[in-house]
Amino acid sequence: MKFGIAVFPSKEIQDLANSYRKRYDPHYSLIQPHLTIREKEDWSEEQLRHTIPKLERAAEALAPFTIHFNRFSSFYPVNNVVYMALSDTEPMKRLYETICSEELAEVKRAYSYTPHLTIGQEMNSDELHDVLASVKAKPLDLSSRIDRFHLLYQTENGAWTAHQSFLLRG
Amino acid sequence: MKFGIAVFPSKEIQDLANSYRKRYDPHYSLIQPHLTIREKEDWSEEQLRHTIPKLERAAEALAPFTIHFNRFSSFYPVNNVVYMALSDTEPMKRLYETICSEELAEVKRAYSYTPHLTIGQEMNSDELHDVLASVKAKPLDLSSRIDRFHLLYQTENGAWTAHQSFLLRG
Numbered sequence: 001m002k003f004g005i006a007v008f009p010s011k012e013i014q015d016l017a018n019s020y021r022k023r024y025d026p027h028y029s030l031i032q033p034h035l036t037i038r039e040k041e042d043w044s045e046e047q048l049r050h051t052i053p054k055l056e057r058a059a060e061a062l063a064p065f066t067i068h069f070n071r072f073s074s075f076y077p078v079n080n081v082v083y084m085a086l087s088d089t090e091p092m093k094r095l096y097e098t099i100c101s102e103e104l105a106e107v108k109r110a111y112s113y114t115p116h117l118t119i120g121q122e123m124n125s126d127e128l129h130d131v132l133a134s135v136k137a138k139p140l141d142l143s144s145r146i147d148r149f150h151l152l153y154q155t156e157n158g159a160w161t162a163h164q165s166f167l168l169r170g
Numbered sequence: 171m172k173f174g175i176a177v178f179p180s181k182e183i184q185d186l187a188n189s190y191r192k193r194y195d196p197h198y199s200l201i202q203p204h205l206t207i208r209e210k211e212d213w214s215e216e217q218l219r220h221t222i223p224k225l226e227r228a229a230e231a232l233a234p235f236t237i238h239f240n241r242f243s244s245f246y247p248v249n250n251v252v253y254m255a256l257s258d259t260e261p262m263k264r265l266y267e268t269i270c271s272e273e274l275a276e277v278k279r280a281y282s283y284t285p286h287l288t289i290g291q292e293m294n295s296d297e298l299h300d301v302l303a304s305v306k307a308k309p310l311d312l313s314s315r316i317d318r319f320h321l322l323y324q325t326e327n328g329a330w331t332a333h334q335s336f337l338l339r340g
Contacts, residue, residue, distance in 0.1 A: 001181055008331050011171055015326045022327070029199035032331040150332050156185045157192070161178050161202040162320050162332030 002154040003048065003163070005038035005055075005099060006031075007092075009117065009144035013069065016142070017084060017119050024082065024120030024131055031160045035067075035092060035115050037149055038100050051104065052164070055151060058099045059166035064147035065091040069117065072135035078111070080128045082120035084140060089115050095149065172324040173218065173333070175208035175225075175269060176201075177262075179287065179314035183239065186312070187254060187289050194252065194290030194301055201330040205237075205262060205285050207319055208270050221274065222334070225321060228269045229336035234317035235261040239287070242305035250298045253286035254310060265319065 008014065017033035043051065070087040074080075086092065092115035100106050100113075120131050148167045152160040178184065187203035213221065240257040244250075256262065262285035270276050270283075290301050318337045322330040 011323065011325055011331070014331065018325060018327050018329075029329075032325065032329055148334070152332070153181065155181055155188060155202065157188050159188075159199075159202055161181070161184065162322070162335060164318070164337075165332060165335045167334075 001043060001048075002040045003043045003051075004036065004040040004152050004154070004160070005149055006034040006036050006152060007095070007146055007149050008032055008034050009067065009069075009146075010142075013084075013117070013142050013144050017117055020082075020119035020131075020135070024123060024127075025118060026122050027118075027158075030158045031152070033117055033119075035117050037096055038104065038106065039109070040154060051151075054102065054104060055099065055149075055164075055166050059149070059168055059170075061170050062095060062098055062168045063170040064145060064168045065095075066143050066145050067092060067115075068143045069140050071140055072119070072132070072138065073116075074128065074132050075114075075116075076125070076128055076132070080121065080123050080125060081116075081118055082123075082128065082131050082135065083116035083118045086115055091146070095146070099149070171213060171218075172210045173213045173221075174206065174210040174322050174324070174330070175319055176204040176206050176322060177265070177316055177319050178202055178204050179237065179239075179316075180312075183254075183287070183312050183314050187287055190252075190289035190301075190305070194293060194297075195288060196292050197288075197328075200328045201322070203287055203289075205287050207266055208274065208276065209279070210324060222321075224272065224274060225269065225319075225334075225336050229319070229338055229340075231340050232265060232268055232338045233340040234315060234338045236313050236315050237262060237285075238313045239310050241310055242289070242302070242308065243286075244298065244302050245284075245286075246295070246298055246302070248281070250291065250293050250295060251286075251288055252290035252293075252298065252301050252305065253288050256285055259285050261316070265316070269319070
């Protein structure tokens with residue numbers, strides 16, 4: 001079964017993100033707006049059992065923090081993703097590094113971890129430039145308290161189901 | 171913000187349910203297949219804070235259990251819902267009664283609690299009878315271990331985000 005780990009920002013930020021995702025993100029109906037912590041991976045029942053205590057330890061080691069979205073950006077030309085970007089990526093990177101270590105180290109990751117909230121993807125380059133020109137002109141100044149992360153699994157239709165939440169207690 | 175409480179059955183059951191929901195349930199893209207424990211309700215931040223310890227106590231008082239879906243059924247003519255029905259509703263009713271008590275008692279509930287997994291709704295009566303005739307001829311014999319429940323909240327587009335999971339520890 002495919003498992004992934006993500007953080008959901010506040011409802012206010014999700015609502016804004018969904019107003020773009022509805023038009024520009026084919027994953028709109030598969031998962032709510034999120035920041036991916038760990039990409040999806042096939043885990044056996046045994047891997048899942050081994051992983052839960054690791055995630056609990058990570059949650060105990062980390063304190064809640066605030067993230068601040070201050071602009072729209074893109075990974076173009078690496079890929080045609082438009083996203084809401086953070087003024088300071090360090091707290092999310094620490095969350096990533098604490099969770100994705102030891103048995104959860106991401107050995108196949110192609111790029112360094114860049115926390116982001118996708119609002120558009122799988123566009124052709126013309127669409128991407130239109131969207132990017134439109135959103136780059138818009139101010140963005142929204143913060144969200146991050147005090148938990150979620151382990152999710154994917155059903156056959158590509159949608160994600162909540163499996164377990166982990167509250168940051170550090 | 172609107173909060174609700176639900177249980178997700180195993181991925182196998184979700185996959186089967188989604189194969190029907192895709193065609194017959196307009197809520198298909200808003201939430202994964204589930205059994206509702208508590209209908210959505212507007213909660214303030216303060217109500218949310220007060221409710222979490224209550225949900226933790228409920229989870230501590232309840233032991234994991236198995237549910238068994240043995241047939242398709244409908245609430246027609248009360249409403250045009252088609253659902254997967256349980257051979258024994260008692261364990262889910264106990265879960266409901268333990269969670270939806272005291273400050274979480276459902277004062278406005280119009281019907282007695284009947285645990286079910288909706289696979290079709292908001293159909294006209296002709297559609298309902300067609301679907302029901304088709305699914306009633308199909309055997310259903312699937313079980314799922316229930317060892318947790320989930321507190322979810324709704325964004326403006328009607329979709330649900332995971333807030334917190336509660337593991338049954340009784």
